[in-house]
Amino acid sequence: MSHTNTRRDFVRLATGAAAIAQSIPAQTGQPSGRIDVFVSAGEKRFSNEPQIEWQPAQGPAEGAILLDPAKTYQELLGFGASLTDASCYMFNQLAPDAREQLFHELFHPSGMGLSACRICIGSSDYATKAYSFDEGEPDPEMKRFSIEHDREYILPVLRLARKVNPDLFLLASPWSPPGWMKANKSMLGGAMRQSSLAPYALYFLKFLQAYAAEGVPVDAVTSQNEVYAEQDGRMPACVWPQEMEMWFISRALGPLLARNDIATKIWLLDHNYNLWGRVLCQLEDRTVNQYVDGVAWHGYAGREDAMTKVHDAYPAKHAYWTEGGPEYREPGYQTNFSRWSGTFTGILRNWSRCIMAWNMALDEQGRPNIGPFYCGGVVTIDSRTKAITRSGQYWALAHYSRAMRRGARRFDSLGDIAGLSHVAFANPDGGKVVVLTNPGAARTARLRLGDMMAEAALPADSVTTLSWS
Numbered sequence: 001m002s003h004t005n006t007r008r009d010f011v012r013l014a015t016g017a018a019a020i021a022q023s024i025p026a027q028t029g030q031p032s033g034r035i036d037v038f039v040s041a042g043e044k045r046f047s048n049e050p051q052i053e054w055q056p057a058q059g060p061a062e063g064a065i066l067l068d069p070a071k072t073y074q075e076l077l078g079f080g081a082s083l084t085d086a087s088c089y090m091f092n093q094l095a096p097d098a099r100e101q102l103f104h105e106l107f108h109p110s111g112m113g114l115s116a117c118r119i120c121i122g123s124s125d126y127a128t129k130a131y132s133f134d135e136g137e138p139d140p141e142m143k144r145f146s147i148e149h150d151r152e153y154i155l156p157v158l159r160l161a162r163k164v165n166p167d168l169f170l171l172a173s174p175w176s177p178p179g180w181m182k183a184n185k186s187m188l189g190g191a192m193r194q195s196s197l198a199p200y201a202l203y204f205l206k207f208l209q210a211y212a213a214e215g216v217p218v219d220a221v222t223s224q225n226e227v228y229a230e231q232d233g234r235m236p237a238c239v240w241p242q243e244m245e246m247w248f249i250s251r252a253l254g255p256l257l258a259r260n261d262i263a264t265k266i267w268l269l270d271h272n273y274n275l276w277g278r279v280l281c282q283l284e285d286r287t288v289n290q291y292v293d294g295v296a297w298h299g300y301a302g303r304e305d306a307m308t309k310v311h312d313a314y315p316a317k318h319a320y321w322t323e324g325g326p327e328y329r330e331p332g333y334q335t336n337f338s339r340w341s342g343t344f345t346g347i348l349r350n351w352s353r354c355i356m357a358w359n360m361a362l363d364e365q366g367r368p369n370i371g372p373f374y375c376g377g378v379v380t381i382d383s384r385t386k387a388i389t390r391s392g393q394y395w396a397l398a399h400y401s402r403a404m405r406r407g408a409r410r411f412d413s414l415g416d417i418a419g420l421s422h423v424a425f426a427n428p429d430g431g432k433v434v435v436l437t438n439p440g441a442a443r444t445a446r447l448r449l450g451d452m453m454a455e456a457a458l459p460a461d462s463v464t465t466l467s468w469s
Helices: 007-021 085-092 096-107 154-164 194-213 242-259 273-284 286-291 305-313 337-348 392-401
Strands: 034-041 044-053 065-075 078-082 116-120 169-173 220-222 265-272 292-298 318-323 352-359 379-381 388-390 409-414 421-426 432-438 443-449 452-458 462-468
Touching: 034 392, 034 452, 044 392, 044 452, 065 352, 065 421, 065 432, 078 392, 085 096, 085 154, 096 154, 116 154, 116 352, 169 194, 169 318, 194 242, 242 265, 242 273, 242 286, 265 273, 265 318, 273 286, 273 292, 273 305, 286 292, 292 305, 305 318, 337 352, 337 392, 337 421, 337 432, 337 462, 352 392, 392 462, 432 443, 432 452, 452 462
Parallel strands: 065 443, 078 116, 078 352, 116 169, 169 220, 220 265, 265 292, 292 318, 318 352
Antiparallel strands: 034 044, 034 462, 065 409, 379 388, 409 421, 421 432, 432 462, 443 452
16 A cells, blocks of 8 residues: 655654654653554554553563563664765755655654664765766865765755754765776776775765865765675676774774764674674774774674674674665565564664665665666655555554664563563663564563553554553
């Protein structure tokens, strides 16, 4: 079923989000009163359902989800997706009023409240063309450096997003350095050269300064998107050996940013869970460790508990989930919200401070796209009619981003209940949130908090957000 972007839908969704956001001051002692319920199931999308109540607990706690707000974990940074060249291009195709309305829905705290997004340093595979900010003959002093390409529609889109949500956090990642920095002299595939590392640090500095001058300061960077993804030379990509990334961060980029008083954070890896061993080796180096704030993870290979392995070894280094998205051709692309919600719960239960999905917006055929893949957007903008539809991933994100705010703390939720996943957060204002994902048949979930309990009816193939003050 397609969900077009109507004003009626927007008002309904914004009203539901506002009900969650308006929490009263922090609770003390046992919970009491009513719990707000929001459900996606069947034809319902983040539907505000009848409230349920806390009741005195009776009987054993076996089979219940045990909540313990006193035992806390990571602090939340936020939720969002990637504002690639392709996504910004598609947003630019909308009429100004439609674009502003959609951005209010996506970024404003009364709507989706998306607050952590990824952008590209130069071209990714989702772009109108392959480009860097300094193509041509070698230019180690960056005399030719220019972000002119981004001024047409990327920077205006980023400024609008920040206008709607001034707290928007931006991570910037390159898919390839300029071709002259690589052995194959092309942005497509290939590997980084050691002799290019110092000039590349200057390239990063120029990018950060140029974007800040345009009113779009960048909060974090990674050295390379997917350090082992050469992609057979079919798209902007670059292989980075472990020791080369270590040298770049510890002896080039980190010191250069420090000398220039650039507060932008540096994150390692920006690749899959199965490379957790590489991360451990890199963080053993004290100089690398000094400059690195955390690790950027993708979910295409390996298991999410890799983030916990790294956290246990280096608890001061944060985990950030920075890429993952659906294919527009896959069955249930617009209805697979329970699958994505289960994925998000696993990510959050393994210390990640954020969830950044892949392309925020693409057309109905996953374009613009210069790569070999078939990714779909969090939202789809029809290339002909400009009608907007929302993916299952969008609705999964809604159950988290509409209820949880930056600074929220994950707290303990225990209960290994077959086929049911759960995660709990306490917002800075003291409001509590639990997201329950039930991909199977309809069932009832019992929550227990101290001497109180509540029962929630979970429809088949559903995501349910419970919120109370």
